[in-house]
Amino acid sequence: MRFGLPAGIAALALGLLVAVVPAPTVAAPPAPAAPAAPAQFTHPGVLSSRAQLDFVRAKVQAGQQPWKPAFDAMLASSYASLSRTPKPRTVVECGSGSNPNHGCTDERQDAVAAYTQALAWYITRDAKYAKKSIELMDAWSATIKDHTNSNAPLQSGWAGSTWPRAAEIIKHTYTGGWANRDRFATMLREVYLPEVINGRPNSNGNWELIMMDAAVGISVHLDDRASYDKAMGIYLGRVPAYFYLASDGAQPAYPPRSHIDTRSELVTYWHGQTTFVDGLAQETCRDFGHTGWGIAAATHVAETSRIQGRDLYPQFKDRFRHALGFHATYELGAPAPSWLCGGSPAKGIGPVTEVGYNALHTRLGVTMDNTRRLTEGRRPAGADNYFVAWETLTHADNPN
16 A cells, blocks of 8 residues: 655653553443534634744745754655646556556646645646646646545545645635636545545545545535534544543553454454554554554644644644654664564554644644654755645744
8 A cells, every 4th residue: 555655753761661552442432522513613724824834934035944954855845846747647546556547646646736836726726736836736637536445545644635626725725716626626526535535444544534634625625514523423433442641541541433342353453463652553553654644644634734723732632742752762773672563573664744734733732742843854845746745834933
């Protein structure tokens, strides 16, 4: 499911209390009730608000670090090319590991390109970038009808997370007109939302978190309160089942709505890990790359929720800070103990730490030394060719 993961993630202090578990079987907790969607959605309001974008624009115009170098790196990427030709497909077929890959890479990269062009428009106010973003979105909304094969839900999550970020900026800040914006909204509603809105309770947790990243963003763009509530309900149940805290008890929570309901099944689901410590994630012993996707998607949803009026960071602060810090510690080179993934965790976490680090450190004042070292040491964070893009630019030290 993942190829050539680029470097970049963040960190925190270790402070790990090891809890080795002989635990009894525990019943799966019910999924928390979904919060009500806002009476009126805020736009632009998917991952970045107008205030956040204005902050970035001012920093770039002033030539300040780290925003100006991050912006320059974005503009130098292929995603910002004004000669880019969209490659839409009527049916995108993606098997496991994107094999077969019939439009999978093209779709993801065109979505990232549309978002890149939208950011370039907002920061420069040069209409040529807005027009290119619209061209990319229009090409796909005129063409795509379905996703097929085993990776269809995940592929829909990857691309479906990114399209609304582009569409929110263009629809709500570009005054030059977007004639086919209703067709684009129909694409999100009919092609993407049905693939992601019900989640995937028995798959590795990054799937469901990425799918909820897409479902929440799409719901905001569509002003769809019912879908927003449903997606948030799934998200609120998945986060505590993905990031472990010692306060959870001797073992992690069972993933809601899944068939995993015995300790032996849970250990298998956690990739053989039997020692649980603050910050361990369900996919840590699979690899840090997939875990990083889980971290990114979880913080993306929290960021969008905050823009829409409910700040989830105080609720999930400890899970996020420990998860970031735990993985950053080893990503930075600390030797792994023998109880962790057999002493050989597969490192390689992507550019996924800026959003969480900014929310916890900049806005909430949480000290996160390892996360800071990892995040700052890998700036500017680029694009991972899936659904994470330019987060140093959009979220580094952003107080809004």
